[in-house]
Amino acid sequence: xxxxxxxxxxxxxxxxxxxxxxxxxxxxxxxxxxxxxxxxxxxxxxxxxxxxxxxxxxxxxxxxxxxxxxxxxxxxxxxxxxxxxxxxxxxxxxxxxxxxxxxxxxxxxxxxxxxxxxxxxxxxxxxxxxxxxxxxxxxxxxxxxxxxxxxxxxxxxxxxxxxxxxxxxxxxxxxxxxxxxxxxxxxxxxxxxxxxxxxxxxxxxxxxxxxxxxxxxxxxxxxxxxxxxxxxxxxxxxxxxxxxxxxxxxxxxxxxxxxxxxxxxxxxxxxxx
Amino acid sequence: xxxxxxxxxxxxxxxxxxxxxxxxxxxxxxxxxxxxxxxxxxxxxxxxxxxxxxxxxxxxxxxxxxxxxxxxxxxxxxxxxxxxxxxxxxxxxxxxxxxxxxxxxxxxxxxxxxxxxxxxxxxxxxxxxxxxxxxxxxxxxxxxxxxxxxxxxxxxxxxxxxxxxxxxxxxxxxxxxxxxxxxxxxxxxxxxxxxxxxxxxxxxxxxxxxxxxxxxxxxxxxxxxxxxxxxxxxxxxxxxxxxxxxxxxxxxxxxxxxxxxxxxxxxxxxxxxxxxxxxxxxxxxxxxxxxxxxxxxxxxxxxxxx
Numbered sequence: 001x002x003x004x005x006x007x008x009x010x011x012x013x014x015x016x017x018x019x020x021x022x023x024x025x026x027x028x029x030x031x032x033x034x035x036x037x038x039x040x041x042x043x044x045x046x047x048x049x050x051x052x053x054x055x056x057x058x059x060x061x062x063x064x065x066x067x068x069x070x071x072x073x074x075x076x077x078x079x080x081x082x083x084x085x086x087x088x089x090x091x092x093x094x095x096x097x098x099x100x101x102x103x104x105x106x107x108x109x110x111x112x113x114x115x116x117x118x119x120x121x122x123x124x125x126x127x128x129x130x131x132x133x134x135x136x137x138x139x140x141x142x143x144x145x146x147x148x149x150x151x152x153x154x155x156x157x158x159x160x161x162x163x164x165x166x167x168x169x170x171x172x173x174x175x176x177x178x179x180x181x182x183x184x185x186x187x188x189x190x191x192x193x194x195x196x197x198x199x200x201x202x203x204x205x206x207x208x209x210x211x212x213x214x215x216x217x218x219x220x221x222x223x224x225x226x227x228x229x230x231x232x233x234x235x236x237x238x239x240x241x242x243x244x245x246x247x248x249x250x251x252x253x254x255x256x257x258x259x260x261x262x263x264x265x266x267x268x269x270x271x272x273x
Numbered sequence: 274x275x276x277x278x279x280x281x282x283x284x285x286x287x288x289x290x291x292x293x294x295x296x297x298x299x300x301x302x303x304x305x306x307x308x309x310x311x312x313x314x315x316x317x318x319x320x321x322x323x324x325x326x327x328x329x330x331x332x333x334x335x336x337x338x339x340x341x342x343x344x345x346x347x348x349x350x351x352x353x354x355x356x357x358x359x360x361x362x363x364x365x366x367x368x369x370x371x372x373x374x375x376x377x378x379x380x381x382x383x384x385x386x387x388x389x390x391x392x393x394x395x396x397x398x399x400x401x402x403x404x405x406x407x408x409x410x411x412x413x414x415x416x417x418x419x420x421x422x423x424x425x426x427x428x429x430x431x432x433x434x435x436x437x438x439x440x441x442x443x444x445x446x447x448x449x450x451x452x453x454x455x456x457x458x459x460x461x462x463x464x465x466x467x468x469x470x471x472x473x474x475x476x477x478x479x480x481x482x483x484x485x486x487x488x489x490x491x492x493x494x495x496x497x498x499x500x501x502x503x504x505x506x507x508x509x510x511x512x513x514x515x516x517x518x519x520x521x522x523x524x525x526x527x528x529x530x531x532x533x534x535x536x537x538x539x540x541x542x543x544x545x546x547x548x549x550x551x552x553x554x555x556x557x558x559x560x561x562x563x564x565x566x567x568x569x570x571x572x573x574x575x576x577x578x579x
Contacts, residue, residue, distance in 0.1 A: 047516075049276040050283045079576040083380050091388075091563045094380045094572055168571030175569075202276075202283040237278040237516075244279055244511050252507025255331050255515050256500045259522060263338025266526040270339065 032062030034225035036213045041227075043200060044234035051177075052200040058225070060215050063192035068111060068118040068216045071186055071196040072129055075106025075178075075231075076207025082165050098158070098165045100138050105205035106178050107134050110185025110196040120219040127214065127221060131174070131181045136166045177201030206231050279514035280324040286520065288318075293524020297336070300525070301532025302539075303548045306333050306467035306495065311521065313390060313555055322383050323373070324514050326465030327506035330499045331518040333467045336525055337496040344489025351440035351486045355493040357447050358454035358472070362498035365458020370505040373462055377510065380574050384563075389464050391560045397470055398552035405545035412542065441482045449480060454494065461502045467495035 036058035043052050056071055063069075080103045083094035109115070115130045124130050141162060147153040156162040173179035178201060186196045198211070208230050215223040233241050244251045275286040292314060300307035308329050315325035344350045376382040432446035453475050457468035472491045476482045482490070507513040 045276060047276050048274060050274040081380060081574045081576055083572050083574065085567055085570050085572065091384070092567055093384055097380060097574075099576070165571065168569065169573060172569060172571065172573045202274075203281070233278060237276060240278045240515055244507065244513070244515075248508045248511055249504070251515070252504035252513060255507060255513050255518060256334055256503050258515070259331050259334035259503070259518065260338050260500070262519075262522050262526065263335040264342065266335070266529075267339040267342040270343070270530065 032060060032067075032215050032217070032223045034061070034213050034215055034223050035059045036211070036225050036227050038198070038211060038227060038229050041229045043204075043229065043231045045204075045206065045231065046235050046237055049202065049237075051202045051204065054198045054200070054229070056196045056198055056211055056213070056227075058194050058213055060192040060194065060213075060223070062223075063188075063215070064217070066217070068113055069186045069188065069194055070109060070111040070115065070119070070129055070214045070216060070221075071198075071211065072127075072214070073106065073108040073198055073209055073211045073229075074104045075205055075209050076104075077102040078105050078205065079103070080169065082168055084165075084168075098138050098162070099140050100136055100165075100169065103136060103169060104134065105207070106200070106209065107131075107173070108180040108182075108198060110182045110198075112184070112186045112188060112194075114183040118216050118219065119221075123216075123220045127212075129214065131170050131179060134170060134179070136169055138162060138165070176203050178203060178205075200231065204231055206233055275516070275520070277320070277324075277514050277517045279512065280320045280328075280517060282319055282321075284318060284320075289517070289520045290524045293332075293521040294528040294531075295524075297525035297528020298532035298535070299528075299548070299551070300336065301529035302535060303532075303544060305548070306336060306469050307525070308333050308466035309390070309394060309464070309470060310551065310555060312386075312465040313559060315517075316383075316386075320514075320517070321512075322386050323377055323510060323512045324517070326373070326386065326463070327503065327510065327512040328514045328517045328521070329465035330461055330506065331503045331513055331515070332521045332525060333461075333465075333495060333499040334503060335522045336529060337467060337492045337499065339526070339529075341489065341492040341496050344492060347489070349485050350489030350493050351438055351482065352493070353436075354438050354441055354450060354480075354482065354486075355490045357450045358457070358490070358494040359497045361451040361454020361456075362458035362461070362494055363501060365455035365460075366462050366498055366502045366505060367458075368455075369459040369462025370502065370509050372459070373506075374509055380572075386464060387559050387563050389460070391556055391563065393460075393464075393471070394552050394556035394559070397474075398549050398556055400474075401545055401549035402553060405542050405549055408542045409546065438482075441480075441486055443480070443482065445480070453480070454498075457494065458498050458502070461495075461498050462505070467491075467499060469495060 036056060039055045039057070043054070060069060080100040081097050082100060083097045085092040086095045109130055115124060119129065125133050128135055141157045143155050143157065145153055145155045147155070170179055177199070180199065186194055188194045208228055210226055210228050213225045214221040232238070274283045275289070276283045292311070296307040296311045299310065311332070312325050312329045315329065316322050341350070373382065376385050430445070432448045434447045435444060436447055437444050453472060457472050460466055460468045460471060469491045472494065473487055476487045476491065477484060503513055
């Protein structure tokens with residue numbers, strides 16, 4: 001409670017300062033405003049990394065009873081190939097690949113209440129909030145057509161099967177803790193202060209993460225605030241990874257040299273005994 | 274927990290050390306590399322198959338190095354035969370790493386690795402088991418081993434490019450050792466094994482090399498082929514995890530020492546029967562994983578370089 005309030009109060013002060021400073025030209029006061037910050041904005045992956053837990057603190061100015069807050073953290077995008085296993089001669093074989101472009105490597109959504117209770121479907125879809133609304137586009141299987149007189153309808157070549165593929169992506173990511181949905185994960189403290197826990201699993205991908213805070217009123221977001229964080233490899237882990245990818249040949253030779261030396265050392269020790 | 278920078282997973286350090294120790298113990302006990310056990314176990318633990326295979330080749334470099342030095346000192350290796358095997362192995366390794374990269378791109382690498390393991394481990398485990406059980410039975414009946422049959426001429430004797438292998442006391446074509454070296458090179462790249470479990474029986478039964486130089490020559494070849502395979506995997510696929518390799522090497526070296534000492538107290542037939550049982554067990558586990566209904570019918574494969 002104390003830990004939560006102090007940084008959040010500082011945020012409130014920061015928000016309030018510019019508004020009171022300019023009394024000559026009063027700015028158009030928006031309905032509500034959000035400030036947010038994370039306890040860490042850089043997460044380092046070192047040799048003992050086994051996941052991380054951060055807290056997103058914030059303040060919603062103009063928060064009224066009945067308003068809700070949703071926090072969405074989206075990780076760096078990667079391309080993904082999803083394959084369906086099929087039994088061939090008694091053995092399960094990967095088949096029918098579908099290529100998904102720019103899939104978020106991490107996706108966490110936390111909210112004050114279950115999403116469907118305070119937000120309209122179209123608002124969730126448009127802002128991609130919630131596990132059913134994660135962006136999963138498979139450009140190779142999609143065509144844009146005019147259907148029933150409506151232009152620009154996205155049609156999938158593989159029909160209803162694409163639904164299974166999309167569900168499989170979310171299910172697999174959720175299993176490794178990379179896709180999380182926590183209704184009730186945003187805690188409103190007092191006077192518009194709130195906090196949400198962000199749990200990064202050991203398999204967290206490296207890159208830039210965006211944390212978006214949405215303030216919902218009457219089913220639609222009336223204020224949005226983005227803050228970001230970066231997950232980086234650090235220390236020896238980073239040096240090793242960089243060497244392996246930037247100078248792969250030198251890295252391979254180094255690996256062999258180390259192995260040869262330790263093998264030789266072992267045989268020397270062996271002879272002494 | 275220790276984070277492996279290339280595998281990008283966190284695993285328990287003591288579990289990995291223990292694994293290295295255990296597999297090293299078995300390899301010291303039975304005189305095998307242990308790659309055929311370690312690679313599947315790493316995959317069971319969640320290390321990506323590509324990283325498991327390439328990192329394991331790196332570990333085998335260390336274990337075959339210390340083994341090869343010992344045989345070199347005792348002069349129990351045929352360098353000329355070894356060099357010809359290595360020449361075959363270089364081509365095999367290059368081909369294997371290319372095949373590996375292609376399979377990885379098409380999403381079938383896990384299947385092919387598992388099928389290779391089931392096939393090879395099944396055949397070899399069954400043969401070893403049959404052989405060692407019959408040896409134990411024979412000893413129980415206190416009968417003499419069957420007299421070796423006078424070797425017949427085979428197609429191998431008809432091949433051209435013959436040369437003399439002084440240490441092995443052979444005069445034979447270079448084609449069979451080249452082909453054997455090639456096969457072992459492909460296996461090293463695809464399966465993360467030294468290939469001793471193929472090369473040793475092949476050298477004894479097909480090339481008819483004297484048993485005392487077979488192990489040393491095999492280790493000599495494995496050393497060079499796995500070293501090359503490690504470099505190729507690192508350069509082509511960036512899948513060698515040096516941290517994982519170092520942990521496995523430390524455990525493996527200590528375990529091999531313990532195994533070698535313990536091995537002097539146990540009888541050879543029982544040892545081989547024990548190894549055969551382990552080989553068959555790993556094979557059955559892999560076969561079960563291939564045939565059993567997977568927990569999820571869909572797999573996600575990250576497309577690299579995006």
